Amino acid sequence: MVISLMKSGTHLIQELMVALGYGIYGQSRIPAEIRPVLDDATRDRVARMVYDEQTYAELAAGDPASFAKAGDEAWEALGWAWQQRLGMPLVNRYGVAVTNNGLIEQALRRTATSTFATTPxxxxxxxxxxxxKKVDGRFLQEWTETGLPRILFMYRDPRDVLLSMVNFLCGRTAQGYGNFSEFQIFNRILESKADLSEKLTYALTDPAFPVSGDHERALWLLNHPNVCQVSFEQLVGARGGGSDELQAATVARVLDFLGCDDSPDQLVEKLFRTDSFSFFKGQIGSWREAFGPEHEELLAERLGRMVRLYGYA
Structure with missing residues (x-):
């Protein structure tokens, strides 16, 4: 499991996981070619978990194509159910109709006591x-007792995160600003500001602005000894203003954490993709060129503590 704070270079760690052979599931825009593809046995097992016995028997007795479709729908419902158990704010981002979906509700009800280990x-x-404070306690107990799933935490300098989110919400990335409902609100607000300076002043002032508080809520991940902490600056490499040597060492550290024997040298070239959904510049320290003297007090007030705690001071 990768917990990557918004605008922290999710594409970097995601490309690494794809290169290691994982299918990707989550809340970012995920191209069809890297999504999980369930084999028949897994699809059957997930269908048994989500459907009641009678419905499962009727589906299994039908034609294989219909059963495969029903199994894929069961996996989709299970994924949404687990997002709820993991504390994702689905109603805010997608609307109540998503969580009120009958099959999702059934999946959540039937698997409420299941472990994460039973997912594909x-x-x-x-x-x-x-x-x-929002995650299902059963998941936390399972992770504490077993160490699984292995959790990687991806973060970035809070100042660059804020700048990147402003650029993202202004539609300056390759494919727009995403489909979270709140993003539409903040896009309109930012577009009403005269220039980048005003946009940054607003973003530093409104506590409801996306990414505000993310670093603080994730401090437990930054400090937990069983979490592999990875920063954007460590993983981006020279093309993003970092170091290729540090990038290779970081990839090697991740592989060791995951118990993989792949060669870091064969993986690093696949990480930095300018065609990723939310990519704009992908550079370390871009905030220095964007923030002016008028932002210094706001920076110190709103981001100073997290800058220090995450080691960027």
Missing amino acids: GNVCWVLPELDI
């Missing part, structure tokens, strides 16, 4: 947060 294997869950 060879899947990397990529999520933008894991708020410990």
Whole structure:
């Protein structure tokens, strides 16, 4: 499981997981070619988990194509159910109609006591947060007792995160600003501001602005000894203003954490993709060129503590 704070370079860690052979599931826009593809046995097992016995028997007795479709729908419902158990704010981002879906409700009800270990294997869950006060306690107990799933935490300098989110919400990335409902609101607000300076002043002032508070809520991930902490600056490499040597060492550290014997040298070239959905510049320290003297007090007030705690001071 990858917890990658929004605008922290999710595409980098995601490309690494794809290169390692994982299918990707989560809340970012995930191209069809890297989504999980369930084999027949896994699809059957998930269908048994989600459907009641009578419905499962009727589906299994039907034609294989219909059963395969029903199995894929069961997996989709199970995924949404687990997003709820992991504390994702689905109603805010997608509307209540998503969580009120009958099959999702059934999946949540029937698997409420199941462990994360029963979800399909060879899947990397990529999520933008894991708020410990909202996560299902059963998941936390399972992870504490077994160490699984292995959790990687991806973060970035809070100042670059804020700038990147402003650029993202202004539609300056390759494919727009995403489909979270709140993003539409903040896009309109930012577009009403005269220039980048005003946009940044607003983003530093409104506590409801996306990414505000993300670093603080994730401090437990930054400090937990069983979490592999990876920063954007460590993973981006020279093309993003970092170091190729540090990038290779970071990939090697991730592989060791996951118990993989792949060669870091064969993986690093696949990480930096300018065609990724939310990519704009992907550079370390871009905030220095964007923030002016008028932002210094706001920076210190709103981001100073997190800058220090995450080691960027």
